[in-house]
Amino acid sequence: MSEPPGAAVSLAEAPPADDSPRLLTAQRVLPLRRPGRWIVTAVVLVVVAQIIHGLATNPFYQWDRFRYWFLRPTILDGLVITLEVAALSAVLGLLGGVLLALGRLSGSPVLRAVSWTYTWLFRSVPLIVVLIFLYNFSALYRTLSLGVPFGPAFVTFDESRLATDMAVAVVGLSLNEAAYASEVVRAGILAVDQGQHEAAAALGLPKGYQFRKIVFPQALRSITPNYVNQLIGLIKGTSLVFYVSLLDVFGSVQTMGSTYPGDIVPLLLVATVWYLILTSAVSVVQFHVERYFARGATRTLPPTPLQKARTGLTELWARLRREAAV
Amino acid sequence: MTSTETLDTTPAALEVHDVHKWYGLHRVLDGVNLTVRPGEVTVVLGPSGSGKSTLLRVINHLEKPEIGHVSVGGELIGVKRHGDRLKELSERVILTQRSRIGFVFQNFNLFPHLTVLDNVAAAPVATGKLTRPKAQELARELLGRVGLGDRTGAYPRQLSGGQQQRVAIARALALRPGIILFDEPTSALDPELVGEVLAVIKDLATSGTTLVIVTHEIGFAREVADRVVFIDGGRIVEQGPPSEVLDRPQHERTRDFLGKVL
Numbered sequence: 080m081s082e083p084p085g086a087a088v089s090l091a092e093a094p095p096a097d098d099s100p101r102l103l104t105a106q107r108v109l110p111l112r113r114p115g116r117w118i119v120t121a122v123v124l125v126v127v128a129q130i131i132h133g134l135a136t137n138p139f140y141q142w143d144r145f146r147y148w149f150l151r152p153t154i155l156d157g158l159v160i161t162l163e164v165a166a167l168s169a170v171l172g173l174l175g176g177v178l179l180a181l182g183r184l185s186g187s188p189v190l191r192a193v194s195w196t197y198t199w200l201f202r203s204v205p206l207i208v209v210l211i212f213l214y215n216f217s218a219l220y221r222t223l224s225l226g227v228p229f230g231p232a233f234v235t236f237d238e239s240r241l242a243t244d245m246a247v248a249v250v251g252l253s254l255n256e257a258a259y260a261s262e263v264v265r266a267g268i269l270a271v272d273q274g275q276h277e278a279a280a281a282l283g284l285p286k287g288y289q290f291r292k293i294v295f296p297q298a299l300r301s302i303t304p305n306y307v308n309q310l311i312g313l314i315k316g317t318s319l320v321f322y323v324s325l326l327d328v329f330g331s332v333q334t335m336g337s338t339y340p341g342d343i344v345p346l347l348l349v350a351t352v353w354y355l356i357l358t359s360a361v362s363v364v365q366f367h368v369e370r371y372f373a374r375g376a377t378r379t380l381p382p383t384p385l386q387k388a389r390t391g392l393t394e395l396w397a398r399l400r401r402e403a404a405v
Numbered sequence: 406m407t408s409t410e411t412l413d414t415t416p417a418a419l420e421v422h423d424v425h426k427w428y429g430l431h432r433v434l435d436g437v438n439l440t441v442r443p444g445e446v447t448v449v450l451g452p453s454g455s456g457k458s459t460l461l462r463v464i465n466h467l468e469k470p471e472i473g474h475v476s477v478g479g480e481l482i483g484v485k486r487h488g489d490r491l492k493e494l495s496e497r498v499i500l501t502q503r504s505r506i507g508f509v510f511q512n513f514n515l516f517p518h519l520t521v522l523d524n525v526a527a528a529p530v531a532t533g534k535l536t537r538p539k540a541q542e543l544a545r546e547l548l549g550r551v552g553l554g555d556r557t558g559a560y561p562r563q564l565s566g567g568q569q570q571r572v573a574i575a576r577a578l579a580l581r582p583g584i585i586l587f588d589e590p591t592s593a594l595d596p597e598l599v600g601e602v603l604a605v606i607k608d609l610a611t612s613g614t615t616l617v618i619v620t621h622e623i624g625f626a627r628e629v630a631d632r633v634v635f636i637d638g639g640r641i642v643e644q645g646p647p648s649e650v651l652d653r654p655q656h657e658r659t660r661d662f663l664g665k666v667l
Contacts, residue, residue, distance in 0.1 A: 275516065282528040286496060297517070374560065375518045
């Protein structure tokens with residue numbers, strides 16, 4: 080660390096006559112010095128420190144009010160709604176996505192066309208429009224019935240009772256999510272080597288088994304990071320359910336904000352921090368899911384953060400001892 | 406080309422009857438006839454693009470022939486007789502038929518997310534032939550037979566190419582097939598790994614399993630083959646015992662090919 084950069088340069092410029100092997104074996108290789116990197120790092124550290132200092136000391140953020148609101152029952156109730164809507168839509172959206180992807184990859188041109196049209200439609204219409212459409216659904220179809228198409232109905236639902244706010248939110252988000260998930264799933268299935276399909280077919284494995292045990296588990300490896308991306312978008316998308324009068328985290332914050340206008344900034348911070356916590360939790364789960372599906376794909380599994388930290392410390396210690404020894 | 410020798414009532418292990426196959430406008434197989442007796446080892450030779458791999462894939466119906474039919478052990482593959490016409494079978498039935506025909510790929514195509522043991526044990530369980538513990542017991546036995554009894558817990562990518570191909574052979578054997586097809590089993594291997602795979606195949610050949618092997622290993626063909634079939638341009642040009650086809654080829658194209666690869 081203390082060597083001036085000039086020392087390394089003079090070594091490189093030494094005349095070839097001094098390059099005898101006997102002399103070189105005794106030389107320690109000096110790592111390349113990167114002064115530019117140190118300068119940029121210092122500048123970034125200063126900026127980061129400034130931002131943190133501003134966040135902590137600027138009275139505008141009202142951290143005492145943040146503390147007051149953060150675990151209020153009304154906020155926590157909203158959090159439960161957010162979690163429920165997100166979890167249900169994530170599962171239903173993925174299921175729908177798998178079905179749509181299978182439709183897109185099927186041999187039937189009708190199934191392909193229907194899947195494509197669905198994806199095209201729900202990727203084109205903004206989620207908020209879908210939600211408000213569903214909210215006014217009872218105006219479009221007064222009853223929903225289960226029966227023979229164009230024929231007699233066996234069961235009839237009264238639309239106004241079926242369409243609770245929760246159902247509207249979950250259905251709307253799932254419809255939207257399925258359209259995106261279908262492309263993610265389809266990409267994952269296409270990424271599985273053709274040889275895998277052939278080997279499964281050549282062994283005579285039943286069709287369902289081929290998909291569930293051979294193709295889909297391998298597809299999940301590339302589906303996971305993309306679907307988690309979708310999932311984070313979905314979690315943030317749940318904030319739109321406020322517009323169909325469902326009080327999620329954001330909805331509670333909005334309502335409280337209109338009652339206590341002075342607290343709007345700390346309330347927004349409360350929502351921000353909760354969304355941060357949710358996406359962080361998803362990222363932790365993602366890491367372990369990816370690690371699980373990496374079995375067999377890599378010769379050794381990627382290390383967990385704890386293992387990484389441990390090897391990092393061991394290496395640093397070894398390096399320091401080496402430097403001290405020379 | 407089919408030789409009707411003695412009055413043999415046992416069905417042929419494999420019968421390919423006047424098979425034609427096109428890829429678009431390109432004719433890959435042009436009237437192939439081939440009969441393989443039970444226990445016979447047939448080696449298929451030919452320049453690349455001659456249709457030898459397609460022939461193997463037609464046998465287990467990974468490719469459908471446009472004209473002609475294939476039967477294995479006397480049973481039509483992929484089709485059934487419907488009056489004097491042939492009708493395609495349902496996918497489920499074809500899958501059952503395939504489970505009686507072993508297939509070993511050039512690129513192994515092991516399932517990377519399953520351990521070596523599960524790769525071998527999967528098919529007998531999935532097709533309902535064995536319970537899981539029985540299948541694993543069989544898998545251990547077969548892996549021992551191909552010299553990999555100590556690597557049952559490994560994942561395929563942790564193995565060398567030669568070891569992977571030996572696992573693939575054990576996987577094919579796990580269904581106790583009446584016939585095994587090898588599609589250039591050593592072409593993706595480093596030269597020093599070819600021997601271990603050939604040794605396993607040779608062991609199968611001497612144990613009386615019916616084998617059809619597409620390969621470029623002429624020396625191996627001479628050693629194990631009961632019959633050598635030379636294909637060019639989607640047609641069988643010449644066939645017979647290795648001593649005839651390899652040492653005294655009758656056709657110009659066979660001589661030409663052997664001159665290049667030997």
